[in-house]
Amino acid sequence: MTAATELRAEQDRGRKVAQNREKWAQSRTYISAVVILFWCLAPAYWMVVTAFRDVGYTYDTSILPTHVTLDNFKTAFDTSFGNHFGQALLNSLFIGAVVTIVSLVIGVFAAYALARLNFKFKYLVLGFILGASMFPGVALITPLFQLFTNIGWMGTYQALIIPNISFVLPLTVYTMTSFFREMPWELEESARVDGCTQGQAFRKVIMPLAAPAIFTTAILAFISSWNEFLIASQLSSDATQPVTVAIASFAGAQPNQIPYTAIMAAGTIVTIPLVILVLVFQRKIVAGLTAGAVK
Amino acid sequence: MATEVGPTSVKAPASGGAPIHHAPKGVGEDNRIATQGRWAAWLLAPTILALSVVIVYPIITAIVMSFQKDAGLDPATGLFTEGGPAGLSNYYNWIFQQCPAPGGGTVECPPGTLGAQFWSATGTTFFFTIVTVTLETVLGFWMAVIMARAFKGRSLVRAAVLVPWAIPTAVTAKLWLFIFAFEGIGNKLFNTTVLWTGSEWPARWAVIIADVWKTTPFMALLILAGLQMIPAEVYEAAKVDGASAWQRFRMITLPLVKPALMVAILFRTLDALRMFDLPYILTGGANNTTTLSILVINQIRQGFNAAAALSTITFIIIFLVAFIFVRFLGANVVEQQTGAGKGKK
Structure with missing residues (x-):
């Protein structure tokens, strides 16, 4: 009886460890994916944001679009x-x-x-x-x-x-x-x-x-x-x-x-x-x- | 390089020519090959002809030109030099960095002239090639491994890596010039005050970072294609046998992805050796970022024939590197291309 419960507890523990490991691997994958997305898209995003920014604010470094204008396209x-x-x-x-x-x-x-x-x-x-x-x-x-x-x-x-x-x-x-x-x-x-x-x-x-x-x-x-x-x-x-x-x-x-x-x-x-x-x-x-x- | 489980042999059964391969060899097949050969010759003729006109002819002209002296005023000495056969002197002058001397003969090129930049340009070209290709391989491998995993949003990542690839290099160069401007976001982000294009190492790193950004996706996609050729059962089997993640990577992933990886590295290396757009626009070749290609372009307006000699040297360097890759490192591009791992050549 006790041997069986012990065994079950052991199995549970093993499953938990495996699950945790799985979770950890999954979140690592997501972190990596976010890093890749940022690395590939951020410079391109910066180009588009700057394209819509007023000339007077060329070197503005706020991340969101500010001083939006279409003048640059003109x-x-x-x-x-x-x-x-x-x-x-x-x-x-x-x-x-x-x-x-x-x-x-x-x-x-x-x-x-x-x-x-x-x-x-x-x-x-x-x-x-x-x-x-x-x-x-x-x-x-x-x-x-x-x-x-x-x-x-x-x-x-x-x-x-x-x-x-x-x-x-x-x-x-x-x-x-x-x-x-x-x-x-x-x-x-x-x-x-x-x-x-x-x-x-x-x-x-x-x-x-x-x-x-x-x-x-x-x-x-x-x-x-x-x-x-x-x-x-x-x-x-x-x-x-x-x-x-x-x-x-x-x-x-x-x-x-x-x-x-x-x-x-x-x-x-x-x-x-x-x-x-x-x-x-x-x-x-x-x-x-x-x-x-x-x- | 016999690779029984390489990606090529997996693809082989789908190849169109396969039924002909397996046909019993006899008189009939000989006839068939002869007929097909005639057809092939007609179908290939336009391509071969076009490539002969746009590549072979200019190359031969360039080689002929490289053995001629440049006529006209020598920019270094201000003296008029006659044209005519030059023998190997154009090559000699580049390699030993010699310039024509006022009284005939040659002297060491004064610093700053194009003639004095051959070895530094060669060094810069190889430096850029080795650093960018190494970084791109490591980063590309990492990206490919991530993209090969199953997770939500994977298709988003696969789409995103195509963005840097799709942006023209000229635009990439201007974009990174802006990012690396003194008041730009680069300095702000890293909390530095570097004049990126103003001195040797920052300028070099600016070129390297921009190039890595632009071309890593290509590398990652090629490696990903190689990874996807590996059947999942191989990993399952290894797992059952108790192989650790590192062992699986080293003993399964690396050897199986190697053919695709070598071709990717070869392509990127040859591409990096002819690097021109990025440093030309980003730094103008200043601060020791002049590559061989930039040196050729700068030389053209100072003398066609010397430029032809330099472009021939560049060509030979690239050819030698390609040869070393194919011969000694087992980057078998043609086999990879024909999809026939059994190809004997």
């Missing part, structure tokens, strides 16, 4: 100090769109071949494409600078689009390759068995399945073109500069005073659409990022 688009932010937004959109479309149209064939076909030198081709994406931009810039100067392309859109293709295309190819590899290609065969022609099987079965993969790849391609700075900083002019260059060289009324609130407003405009896009397609984006494994 200043960001103001061209009287030699800034071309509005034009730069259009330029980035245009360059990004062209680079994305060209890379997708060219890259989709290569990705299909790499994912679906068996051929010699496959590893070599993959290695070449991966190597291309890891290529340092500075190794391209010097010859391009000279070439574009000689043929009068400095400051033109094509001078910005062509180098961008050099790093967006490889990214497109191997992100799409890994997406394609995981697609249920048996369905193509089944459609053929059910009487579809090869073309119909592709259009009616494969295309709808591949559409999300292609769309995700397009987002990743657009983002990396949108973020490009090195080549644009050297080869663009005031008329063709993308947003990254416009923000980096943003000037204020006084030459020695950096107009932080206007820059944060410009940064917010540049970032918010991307962040929304990324959060909406979060799952797909993460899959594309980790499959393609690229910045």
Whole structure:
């Protein structure tokens, strides 16, 4: 009798210890999660808060928004100090769109071949494409600078689009390759068995399945073109500069005073659409990022 | 690197090419491979052609240029120098930090000129690479382990880590410049009065902190993808066998996540070696934050050919690091990519 109660007490104690340990582990996880959230979001939050803060209170450090105004957004688009932010937004959109479309149209064939076909030198081709994406931009810039100067392309859109293709295309190819590899290609065969022609099987079965993969790849391609700075900083002019260059060289009324609130407003405009896009397609984006494994 | 339980082999059965792999080898298959090869060649041609135009051609041009002398007035001496073949002198001048002397020959570059910065830029580049990649790996691993756990709000954390990644580097640089401004929130928060971009170590740390903030999420997501490939039963089994948490981490998590981890580290390392945007915008390369990429950009307007030599050196350095990673540290990117752990290459 006493032995049994003792045993039960022992078991209870053991369960309690386990429960406590579980609780402690769980709360540690939550503390860590809060730290991660703070570390990732606080600087971005600070950018948005500053964007809405009156210029006179640029260095105000109260955490909540104070002296809220929309003036900074007006200043960001103001061209009287030699800034071309509005034009730069259009330029980035245009360059990004062209680079994305060209890379997708060219890259989709290569990705299909790499994912679906068996051929010699496959590893070599993959290695070449991966190597291309890891290529340092500075190794391209010097010859391009000279070439574009000689043929009068400095400051033109094509001078910005062509180098961008050099790093967006490889990214497109191997992100799409890994997406394609995981697609249920048996369905193509089944459609053929059910009487579809090869073309119909592709259009009616494969295309709808591949559409999300292609769309995700397009987002990743657009983002990396949108973020490009090195080549644009050297080869663009005031008329063709993308947003990254416009923000980096943003000037204020006084030459020695950096107009932080206007820059944060410009940064917010540049970032918010991307962040929304990324959060909406979060799952797909993460899959594309980790499959393609690229910045 | 044979990894029987690596993430790649888990994925392998789903790979599209798999049925062909298993087809009995015979005359029929040879034909099939030949046909597929022809198809592949046509499908790959546009990509290969485009990459040849935008990458291979500029590289070859750069190498040719690097063996030419820069014509024009030498900024250091004010003398006119003729162009023409230069042999290895452009490379020699960078590595031994030599500048053309007034009476012909070379002298040690005066401090402050671009020619005198090669070794300091190389040192800075490697310093940034080693420190940022180490911090990003440790922090990224920690974040990945947290994100792999089941808890309420996990999807919120996974969404939040994408925010720094989605912000363009140029904006990141300006944002941290503002945070690190003398009257900025950085000094206020840490109760310091540091002029962050005003002297060597604070400037370096500003660049490092901004870079770690921006790129740790990428690292964390890659490692998380690797962690999720490990089947839960492996941990269960180890638990039953009485393995402690630390043992489970060291004996199961680390070896199984290693292929994904190595690829993540390789990508980040190569990326860090070409670091440009952050220090260029954040510090302007002042106070010993000039990386090799910044040095090349500064050199371009003073002489294409010398810049071409320096960019070729940068390229070779990055190539060597990549080679060491793949060859000796087992970062098998191509196998990881083809999803075929059995790939013999």
